[in-house]
């Protein structure tokens with residue numbers, strides 16, 4: 001059985017939990033409490049020297065990076081609906097996964113970390129930069145979701161789960177995206193049982 005090291009407050013963890021729960025895959029869930037510094041324990045550093053969740057262990061394999069973990073799970077369990085095999089749909093899924101990692105996640109981290117978790121070290125400039133970027137990114141998403149239900153066509157993929165984990169995270173800083181198309185899309189993802197199960201108890 002695969003083991004997932006995760007923490008519910010972690011946006012990157014939630015996207016993986018969403019997929020595992022949605023696909024009904026049995027897994028050993030290991031809670032790593034970031035608030036208590038458990039990610040710096042010598043045992044966890046052997047699993048992921050980056051001291052980050054999520055991390056996956058499957059036999060000899062130790063895997064970090066949430067999107068790599070999503071891809072691995074889809075390939076291992078042949079979840080072709082979540083990670084399409086069609087050349088064009090696959091390329092679009094990869095595009096959005098990379099966009100989410102390279103553009104969306106850093107802006108979300110700037111906003112949420114500095115608003116919620118940085119305390120006296122909060123960087124106001126980083127919050128402003130994040131908010132400025134988010135205006136541009138939301139406009140891109142609004143246009144993309146104007147004529148379709150999900151990022152890639154008419155069914156959710158791992159790109160939607162990855163994006164939804166970021167969008168939920170913005171809620172910690174009360175920065176919910178307001179665009180009608182993004183809201184409609186997020187309403188659909190929010191109904192997924194796997195997504196619901198990934199959320200922290202509030």
Ligand SMILES: N[C@@H](CCC(=O)N[C@@H](CS)C(=O)NCC(=O)O)C(=O)O
Nearest residue numbers: 010011012051052053054065066067
């Ligand atoms: N690129 C990584 C980012 C993972 C990440 O930033 N995890 C955060 C929680 S969301 C974490 O573990 N932070 C603790 C640390 O960096 O020390 C991924 O996609 O998995």
